[in-house]
Amino acid sequence: MAVVGLSGRLARCYCLRAVRSSLRVPALQLHVSKTAMGASQKDFESAVNQVKLLKKDPGNEVKLKLYALYKQATEGPCNTPKPGLFDLINKAKWDAWNALGDLPKETARQNYVDLVSGLRSSSDSSSQVKPEADKKQAGYETLVITSEDHITKIMLNRPAKKNALNTQMYQEIMLALEAASKDDSTITVFTGSGDYYSSGNDLTNFTDIPPGGVEEKAKNGAILLRDFVDCFIDFPKPLVAVVNGPAVGISVTVLGLFDLVYASDRATFHTPFSHLGQTPEGCSSYTFPKIMGLAKAVEMLIFGKKLTAGEAYAQGLVTEVFPDSTFEKEVWTRLKAYSKLPRNAMRISKQIIRNHEKEKLHAINAEESSILQERWLSDECVNAVMNFLSQKAKL
Numbered sequence: 001m002a003v004v005g006l007s008g009r010l011a012r013c014y015c016l017r018a019v020r021s022s023l024r025v026p027a028l029q030l031h032v033s034k035t036a037m038g039a040s041q042k043d044f045e046s047a048v049n050q051v052k053l054l055k056k057d058p059g060n061e062v063k064l065k066l067y068a069l070y071k072q073a074t075e076g077p078c079n080t081p082k083p084g085l086f087d088l089i090n091k092a093k094w095d096a097w098n099a100l101g102d103l104p105k106e107t108a109r110q111n112y113v114d115l116v117s118g119l120r121s122s123s124d125s126s127s128q129v130k131p132e133a134d135k136k137q138a139g140y141e142t143l144v145i146t147s148e149d150h151i152t153k154i155m156l157n158r159p160a161k162k163n164a165l166n167t168q169m170y171q172e173i174m175l176a177l178e179a180a181s182k183d184d185s186t187i188t189v190f191t192g193s194g195d196y197y198s199s200g201n202d203l204t205n206f207t208d209i210p211p212g213g214v215e216e217k218a219k220n221g222a223i224l225l226r227d228f229v230d231c232f233i234d235f236p237k238p239l240v241a242v243v244n245g246p247a248v249g250i251s252v253t254v255l256g257l258f259d260l261v262y263a264s265d266r267a268t269f270h271t272p273f274s275h276l277g278q279t280p281e282g283c284s285s286y287t288f289p290k291i292m293g294l295a296k297a298v299e300m301l302i303f304g305k306k307l308t309a310g311e312a313y314a315q316g317l318v319t320e321v322f323p324d325s326t327f328e329k330e331v332w333t334r335l336k337a338y339s340k341l342p343r344n345a346m347r348i349s350k351q352i353i354r355n356h357e358k359e360k361l362h363a364i365n366a367e368e369s370s371i372l373q374e375r376w377l378s379d380e381c382v383n384a385v386m387n388f389l390s391q392k393a394k395l
């Protein structure tokens with residue numbers, strides 16, 4: 001029977017990954033924040049000096065993070081041969097640096113500065129009260145959330161996996177949106193850490209099969225998807241996407257539910273659903289034709305045409321495109337100005353604009369999720385996911 005076959009193949013995928021992860025040192029996840037404006041060379045040099053003055057030893061894990069960020073900030077991606085298996089210290093340092101992948105130098109520099117600033121405040125801290133600005137919210141593993149200038153920034157933070165959304169990240173985003181809807185910020189911003197905005201659904205989500213088998217997996221996935229997209233439909237404040245790099249799959253489709261989409265000219269927008277044996281989600285089957293017209297929506301959603309930032313702007317999916325070199329600076333200057341506008345007026349205006357369609361969007365979301373539940377069990381989808389996972393397996 002087809003289902004038994006699929007289940008077996010997914011189980012084999014799972015084993016492949018288990019072997020693979022047992023052979024590899026886990027990637028370091030850097031939970032450091034990147035403030036709105038990039039750190040200057042002077043800030044970076046000052047942070048390098050401050051490390052020497054720390055009163056408390058920060059421990060090996062943090063020292064490795066500092067080492068890796070320093071190397072990435074000064075030399076770029078890891079460019080030295082991997083040390084031998086028994087050269088433990090140099091191997092740990094190499095692994096930490098290598099785990100940063102293509103993280104841009106400026107981001108590494110900023111993350112270094114933020115990490116040192118966190119270390120300084122925790123080492124001087126006991127008696128000090130943290131300033132209101134730039135508070136990093138604790139308790140999230142896949143996100144870095146900061147609040148500054150009445151802006152809550154939710155940064156997807158799995159740069160080594162191109163910010164692919166795993167189950168934990170979906171859940172944390174829902175929690176973060178719930179918290180942001182109630183905090184005193186005026187606007188909420190999504191962005192990505194590293195060179196990608198997001199590579200969409202983490203395809204390894206498909207490998208973790210529960211005792212109820214692939215049907216239960218698909219059912220849980222559909223519930224998660226529906227709940228996740230509902231949070232965007234219902235979000236009451238202006239929601240802004242700062243698309244710092246390529247965006248794939250669900251990270252593109254939900255953009256139709258955002259109020260502003262600012263893109264770097266490095267960003268691309270790709271929804272390869274047919275290639276993956278899947279179908280549109282995030283209400284894109286409705287929002288995309290409405291935003292860009294049926295012909296262009298079909299090109300993206302059925303034929304998987306990848307748009308440049310300029311094309312996405314021309315088709316109305318993106319509000320404005322900025323040169324990558326000035327992207328962060330220009331966008332955050334703009335957002336800081338907007339965040340000073342009266343909070344209630346913005347919230348009520350959003351309600352007036354969006355409320356007519358809420359019910360319809362919820363119905364569309366339910367339908368898209370239920371269709372995907374079936375799709376995930378199809379041969380087409382299973383083969384596409386297996387194909388990706390086996391190409392990426394480094395055995």
Ligand SMILES: CCCC/C=C/CC(=O)SCCNC(=O)CCNC(=O)[C@H](O)C(C)(C)COP(=O)(O)OP(=O)(O)OC[C@H]1O[C@@H](n2cnc3c(N)ncnc32)[C@H](O)[C@@H]1OP(=O)(O)O
Binds near residue numbers: 200201203204272278
């Ligand atoms: C429950 C709700 C479900 C909602 C459903 C949503 C549908 C979608 O979102 S469909 C879109 C799914 N995404 C993709 O198909 C993208 C897959 N990834 C890629 O094609 C490529 O990785 C890339 C084009 C994004 C980047 O290629 P590049 O060569 O630059 O880098 P890589 O070496 O491939 O990636 C680095 C690292 O990251 C891992 N990774 C990247 N994307 C994903 C992903 N979507 N899922 C899982 N893992 C991903 C990749 O495997 C590499 O990991 P390793 O360094 O460990 O090999």
